Amino acid sequence: MPKNSSACSKAVPSVSIQNMDFDAAQEYAQLRDSGAGTGAIATFTGLVRDSGDRQDVTGLFLEHYPGMTEQVISDLIVQAAQRWDVRKARVIHRIGRLPLQSQIVFVGVCSAHRGDAFAACEFIMDALKTSAPFWKKELTDAGEHWVEQKASDVARTEGW
Amino acid sequence: MSEQSLNVRFFARLREELGTEHLTMPAPAGQTAADLLATLAKRGGPWAQLNTGQPVMIAINQAMAKPQSAVSAGDEVAFFPPVTGG
Numbered sequence: 001m002p003k004n005s006s007a008c009s010k011a012v013p014s015v016s017i018q019n020m021d022f023d024a025a026q027e028y029a030q031l032r033d034s035g036a037g038t039g040a041i042a043t044f045t046g047l048v049r050d051s052g053d054r055q056d057v058t059g060l061f062l063e064h065y066p067g068m069t070e071q072v073i074s075d076l077i078v079q080a081a082q083r084w085d086v087r088k089a090r091v092i093h094r095i096g097r098l099p100l101q102s103q104i105v106f107v108g109v110c111s112a113h114r115g116d117a118f119a120a121c122e123f124i125m126d127a128l129k130t131s132a133p134f135w136k137k138e139l140t141d142a143g144e145h146w147v148e149q150k151a152s153d154v155a156r157t158e159g160w
Numbered sequence: 161m162s163e164q165s166l167n168v169r170f171f172a173r174l175r176e177e178l179g180t181e182h183l184t185m186p187a188p189a190g191q192t193a194a195d196l197l198a199t200l201a202k203r204g205g206p207w208a209q210l211n212t213g214q215p216v217m218i219a220i221n222q223a224m225a226k227p228q229s230a231v232s233a234g235d236e237v238a239f240f241p242p243v244t245g246g
Contacts, residue, residue: 046246062245063172065238068222093245105246125246133219133238134245135172146173149242 013074013089017064019096027090027108034088034110042117044125046105048098053147057138060104062095065133069093072132076124080109083123084116091124093134123160130157164233168196171240174216177206187233193218194227196237215242 016022024045031041048060077089088110098104107125111117136147168183175181185196201211210216218225219238231237 064245065169065171065219065222065240068219068238071222072224129246130243131224132245133171133217133240133243135241136244137172146241147244149244153246 013077014091015070015073015077016092017066017069017095018092019094021094021103022092022106024103024106027092027106031088031090031108031110037112038087038110040111040114040117041108042111042114042121043106043108044121045103046125048100048102048104050100052136052138053145054138054140056140056142057100058141059097059099059102059139061097061137061139061144062093062104063135063137064093064095069133073124073128076127076131079127080120080124084120085111085113086116086120087111089120089124091128093128093132095134097139126153126156126160129153166196166231166233166235166237168200169236169238171238173241174239177209179206187231187235191231192227193220193225193229193231193237196231197227197239210239216240217242 028041028043050057073091077091080086080089086109090106090108092106094104107121109117109121111120130153137144138147164187165184166187168185170178170180197210197216201208216239218227218229220229220231221236
């Protein structure tokens with residue numbers, strides 16, 4: 001285990017794209033195991049909610065571009081580690097058909113201090129939404145439709 | 161993949177509306193991604209949307225690219241709608 005902070009700020013990206021659900025507690029436990037220099041862990045979990053572009057959403061279907069998606073997210077983690085102290089980072093994104101309240105995405109970042117952990121976690125999540133090749137379809141009782149990209153999401157990413 | 165062709169992929173709404181996931185297209189020298197879109201748009205019907213100014217994102221060999229980016233023989237060129245993950 002590296003002992004000086006410069007050595008461990010080169011976080012190795014850990015990215016999983018999967019159909020299956022994930023255990024956030026298990027992911028947190030693995031993030032905790034990032035050395036005595038870690039003083040802060042920030043995590044974000046995104047869930048399927050019942051309203052989006054339309055009301056009465058009953059679930060989502062997520063498609064991705066295999067290979068490119070993993071590479072784009074790994075690059076975002078590398079970018080985050082160049083801007084902030086990032087000792088460990090983990091991203092999980094689910095694909096396929098997801099019912100209401102399912103977990104969709106997990107981002108976890110370990111840093112020495114909370115400012116870096118919050119910022120890196122939020123940056124990775126914001127940039128993922130506008131640059132990782134995923135597409136969401138909302139499912140309703142009346143049919144299904146592809147979700148449109150939001151100008152507010154693009155603005156958030158540009159803000160970084 | 162032959163020396164003179166490239167592989168085109170479509171995702172999400174574009175894949176559904178074009179009814180096409182993969183295509184092999186000629187790869188003439190000096191071709192850009194915009195040229196390739198214009199060629200595909202000439203197929204008419206749903207393909208015409210590729211040349212109407214509606215946003216189409218472009219990736220070349222799985223890295224984001226621009227309309228003026230060159231596309232060459234052997235490349236994997238992907239066209240898709242703005243992304244909506246997370």
